[in-house]
Amino acid sequence: MSVQEETFLTPVVPLDFTYNYYIGQYLTRYFKGFKEKKILGSRCPGCSKVAVPPRKYCGVCNKVMEEMVELPQEGTLENFTVGHVTMEKGGRLSPAEKPYVLGLIKLDDKASLLLHKVEGVDPSQVKAGMKVKAVWKDQVEGDYWDLDHFEPA
Amino acid sequence: MDKKVAIVGFRMKSAPDLVTTRERLTFELTRGLFDDLGIEREDVDTTIFCTNDFLDGRTISNCFLEGPAGCYMRDESKVEMDALNGLMYACMRILSGQYRTAMVVSLALTGYQVSPYLHIEYQLSPIYDRQMRLLNELSAAALQARSYLTRYGYSEELLDAVAVQALSNAAANPYQARRIPGVSKEKVASSSPYYEPLKELHCYPPTDGGCVLLLASAERAKELTDKPVWVLGMGQSIETFYLGERDLFRSPSTVKAAKRAYELAGIKDPKAEVDLAEVSALFAHQEPLLAEALGLLEEGAAESSYQSGDTAVSGKMPINPSGGALGGHPVSATGLIRAAEAVRQLRGEAGENQVGKAEVAVVHGQDGPCAQQNAVVVLGV
Numbered sequence: 001m002s003v004q005e006e007t008f009l010t011p012v013v014p015l016d017f018t019y020n021y022y023i024g025q026y027l028t029r030y031f032k033g034f035k036e037k038k039i040l041g042s043r044c045p046g047c048s049k050v051a052v053p054p055r056k057y058c059g060v061c062n063k064v065m066e067e068m069v070e071l072p073q074e075g076t077l078e079n080f081t082v083g084h085v086t087m088e089k090g091g092r093l094s095p096a097e098k099p100y101v102l103g104l105i106k107l108d109d110k111a112s113l114l115l116h117k118v119e120g121v122d123p124s125q126v127k128a129g130m131k132v133k134a135v136w137k138d139q140v141e142g143d144y145w146d147l148d149h150f151e152p153a
Numbered sequence: 154m155d156k157k158v159a160i161v162g163f164r165m166k167s168a169p170d171l172v173t174t175r176e177r178l179t180f181e182l183t184r185g186l187f188d189d190l191g192i193e194r195e196d197v198d199t200t201i202f203c204t205n206d207f208l209d210g211r212t213i214s215n216c217f218l219e220g221p222a223g224c225y226m227r228d229e230s231k232v233e234m235d236a237l238n239g240l241m242y243a244c245m246r247i248l249s250g251q252y253r254t255a256m257v258v259s260l261a262l263t264g265y266q267v268s269p270y271l272h273i274e275y276q277l278s279p280i281y282d283r284q285m286r287l288l289n290e291l292s293a294a295a296l297q298a299r300s301y302l303t304r305y306g307y308s309e310e311l312l313d314a315v316a317v318q319a320l321s322n323a324a325a326n327p328y329q330a331r332r333i334p335g336v337s338k339e340k341v342a343s344s345s346p347y348y349e350p351l352k353e354l355h356c357y358p359p360t361d362g363g364c365v366l367l368l369a370s371a372e373r374a375k376e377l378t379d380k381p382v383w384v385l386g387m388g389q390s391i392e393t394f395y396l397g398e399r400d401l402f403r404s405p406s407t408v409k410a411a412k413r414a415y416e417l418a419g420i421k422d423p424k425a426e427v428d429l430a431e432v433s434a435l436f437a438h439q440e441p442l443l444a445e446a447l448g449l450l451e452e453g454a455a456e457s458s459y460q461s462g463d464t465a466v467s468g469k470m471p472i473n474p475s476g477g478a479l480g481g482h483p484v485s486a487t488g489l490i491r492a493a494e495a496v497r498q499l500r501g502e503a504g505e506n507q508v509g510k511a512e513v514a515v516v517h518g519q520d521g522p523c524a525q526q527n528a529v530v531v532l533g534v
Contacts, residue, residue, distance in 0.1 A: 006172065008172065013210055019279065021280050023280045024280075027280060027281065049398075051395070051398070052397070053281060059393050059394075059395075059398075060393075079296055079299055079300050079303070080296075080299065081292055081296050081299060081349050081350075082348070082349040083292060083347075083348050083349075084345070084347060084348065084349070085291070085347050085348070087274070087289045087291065090268060091267075091268025091269070091274055092268060093270075093291075093347070102287055102292055102296075104296060104396075104397060112395060112397040112398045113397035113398075114397060115287055115288060115396070115397060117287065128299075128303060144284050
């Protein structure tokens with residue numbers, strides 16, 4: 001019997017369990033900054049580059065980053081993509097309700113690029129090099145989505 | 154490395170949906186290889202698995218394959234990365250002098266049974282990326298594609314040209330999963346948009362598949378085959394995990410891996426000395442990007458290289474004459490499949506896709522978002 005002629009049961013095997021991660025001291029500081037509508041990064045004493053969001057170690061220099069710096073709220077859209085699909089839990093692709101923009105944003109020449117949503121602009125009009133600014137939720141709570149998106153400055 | 158370790162045989166298989174089990178695919182491939190070479194499982198001194206726990210839905214996902222792979226009560230180990238890293242591990246085991254043969258086994262059923270995108274999804278940071286849900290394998294690749302096109306001023310048509318060449322080669326290759334007859338630029342350009350500038354046919358297809366390959370010491374290789382393919386050099390390197398800190402338009406880790414591999418192989422001028430490349434480009438833009446990093450194409454000249462046919466099967470630097478990963482990407486096995494495809498070329502057994510002069514081939518494998526980790530192996534006859 002060839003493979004094509006065979007049929008198999010296909011039991012669904014979910015892996016639905018919970019990990020409780022601690023986010024650590026640096027992301028905690030980042031989100032504390034959000035409570036004051038500040039974007040914080042950590043500066044490396046070796047190469048003076050700034051990681052956004054902040055983290056403790058610079059991979060290039062293998063040094064501890066202790067200095068926290070506040071970044072400007074306005075920056076340049078360095079690179080972007082317009083999404084026409086969304087990836088759902090389980091890795092399934094679905095058509096997006098409408099096209100949306102994801103951008104890599106440079107807030108400072110020394111800072112790493114921050115990936116975020118770019119709204120308030122027709123996706124077909126988005127250009128690399130555009131100036132964009134942070135848009136916060138009215139009520140900030142020190143959580144991931146306080147910094148809601150970026151829009152043209 | 155001067156002809157110390159050879160590839161003496163391989164088996165591989167890919168399809169959109171193989172309607173099979175991991176055990177059965179493993180048995181078919183490994184038993185097939187033993188029969189090809191006239192050996193039994195006792196002739197395999199060590200076995201290296203390259204499977205993905207997450208995609209298999211089981212931890213230490215090699216533990217249920219010892220029976221089907223014939224390594225019950227024998228020496229075995231595992232690399233949870235692209236299997237070209239496993240090939241390098243197997244080489245090192247033979248070079249240690251403790252083993253005369255080493256088998257590499259890699260497979261993934263990421264066509265129908267589980268989504269291939271979970272591989273990168275669950276490599277991303279659980280405490281940041283996976284909370285934000287902005288980054289995934291495809292959006293990351295799209296940012297890399299845009300960065301590459303912008304850097305060199307290439308038009309999006311380059312992506313179509315790369316995809317047409319790869320998919321045309323794949324259509325003529327019976328080992329490939331995605332074989333589209335008469336694929337054209339129009340067909341590629343009109344495929345569904347995913348994340349701009351990437352469309353469906355610029356991206357690898359969800360694929361079931363696997364590959365097994367037997368390596369042997371020089372002495373043992375002569376007993377097992379008349380057509381040994383020698384491992385001449387190898388190298389690997391990894392760059393930072395954080396996309397916002399990478400120059401996505403280039404691959405410095407591939408440059409470094411290639412440098413080490415070429416040094417071991419005694420290759421000084423890859424453009425002149427390499428006859429073909431099998432590159433694990435999961436997305437169209439990655440093929441020229443990685444070929445540049447491997448020193449095979451002039452930086453910034455990708456558009457003319459693809460337009461002039463230099464990279465075609467009949468060109469002066471054929472890239473992915475097999476069709477590459479746009480023809481199939483069983484996650485983890487892809488780098489090993491590239492090695493097996495290079496072996497077909499070097500033995501003159503690549504059929505319609507055979508390149509003219511095939512004496513030295515470069516093989517590349519990758520893992521991580523936007524090819525974070527890269528492995529390079531030089532093969533020759």
